[in-house]
Amino acid sequence: MALLVVLYDSSTGLYKTQKVGSAQIADGAVVSAKIGANVIATPHIANQGILSASIGAGIVGTPHLANQAITSAKIAANAIGGPHILDGSILGADLANQAVVSAKIGALAVGAPHLAALSIVSGKVASGGLAPLTSGKIWAGFTGNMPREEDKPAGATLSLSGLTSNRPVAGAVIEDTLYYEIDTILTYKIVAGAWVLQSITDPWSLANATLADFQANAATGDLTSPLYVNDNNTATIAYGTATNKYAEIDFGKWVKINQWRMYGNNANVGDGRWKIQYYGTDLVYHDWKTGIVANKSVWSAMDVITEVTCKKVKLIVTTLDSQAQNDVRELEVYHS
Numbered sequence: 001m002a003l004l005v006v007l008y009d010s011s012t013g014l015y016k017t018q019k020v021g022s023a024q025i026a027d028g029a030v031v032s033a034k035i036g037a038n039v040i041a042t043p044h045i046a047n048q049g050i051l052s053a054s055i056g057a058g059i060v061g062t063p064h065l066a067n068q069a070i071t072s073a074k075i076a077a078n079a080i081g082g083p084h085i086l087d088g089s090i091l092g093a094d095l096a097n098q099a100v101v102s103a104k105i106g107a108l109a110v111g112a113p114h115l116a117a118l119s120i121v122s123g124k125v126a127s128g129g130l131a132p133l134t135s136g137k138i139w140a141g142f143t144g145n146m147p148r149e150e151d152k153p154a155g156a157t158l159s160l161s162g163l164t165s166n167r168p169v170a171g172a173v174i175e176d177t178l179y180y181e182i183d184t185i186l187t188y189k190i191v192a193g194a195w196v197l198q199s200i201t202d203p204w205s206l207a208n209a210t211l212a213d214f215q216a217n218a219a220t221g222d223l224t225s226p227l228y229v230n231d232n233n234t235a236t237i238a239y240g241t242a243t244n245k246y247a248e249i250d251f252g253k254w255v256k257i258n259q260w261r262m263y264g265n266n267a268n269v270g271d272g273r274w275k276i277q278y279y280g281t282d283l284v285y286h287d288w289k290t291g292i293v294a295n296k297s298v299w300s301a302m303d304v305i306t307e308v309t310c311k312k313v314k315l316i317v318t319t320l321d322s323q324a325q326n327d328v329r330e331l332e333v334y335h336s
Contacts, residue, residue, distance in 0.1 A: 197282045206309065208335035209255035221247040221314070229315060234263045234297075234329045240317035241325045249333070250312045254281075258307040259336050264295035265327030272321025276333065278310035285314060294326045304336055 137149040189196060207213075218227040219238075226247035228236035238247060260276060272294030277285040289305060313333050317326050 219247040223247045239327045246316040259304045260333045263330040266297045268294040269322040272326040273319035277314045279312040
């Protein structure tokens with residue numbers, strides 16, 4: 001519909017009609033009050049004709065937006081907050097490298113499933129982060145993920161036979177394995193299908209035996225009165241009435257020895273013989289000194305010989321003296 005205007009021409013005395021076009025409308029003459037409701041349609045709006053200032057708050061909704069219409073350039077800085085983000089919508093690909101810093105991680109948010117194997121090294125554990133071992137306790141394994149400690153046996157030595165039963169079977173593919181005795185670490189290895197002791201270590205240092213160490217525990221064995229062998233008293237007598245009778249002295253710990261001497265008895269004829277054996281780190285006895293004369297009531301010369309590591313020693317009758325027994329009043333074995 002066109003707008004028609006009726007004009008009177010006074011020169012002719014006639015009326016005539018004329019259409020109103022853009023040329024007839026003065027700039028700024030069409031104000032909002034002049035425009036009827038629902039009059040302006042899409043064809044009346046020039047491209048880029050609607051500016052942000054022309055749009056009321058809350059006017060543009062989802063139906064008004066074309067797919068992919070909102071690009072990053074259309075989003076103002078800091079415009080997107082938590083309420084605008086769907087749960088689970090941020091994936092690993094959406095995170096920049098180094099984007100997750102400590103301040104972004106909630107307390108107790110990191111659990112075992114989040115840790116890569118061997119990711120916790122000593123530098124990651126804060127000083128004091130692990131409780132120290134309580135005095136008088138030993139580590140005894142784990143309860144769940146927590147280390148467990150137990151009382152250290154007082155004055156006791158853990159039996160090696162009990163540990164032997166827990167070793168892997170011979171022939172298994174294994175590395176060197178440690179077994180622990182109180183005060184002692186023994187290292188074993190499978191060699192030709194059998195366990196062979198490789199080394200012995202005392203964490204508190206492997207000491208040279210003293211005479212006091214040798215006399216600390218009374219001798220035992222099948223000699224008559226074996227306790228007199230190391231009682232620090234040359235007035236008492238121990239004796240053996242047959243070959244292979246012995247007295248055993250247990251140091252109670254691993255020590256080093258390298259010398260010995262003996263005090264005999266005047267009743268000895270002198271043709272009897274003794275030998276001293278030591279219990280070595282391979283856990284068997286070995287001859288250390290043989291051919292020891294069953295001497296008279298006098299100290300033999302101190303004999304310094306090969307140094308060995310041992311836990312026990314034995315004095316053994318090897319040849320019976322002509323008096324039908326070998327007498328000994330005192331023996332000393334220790335380190336110079």
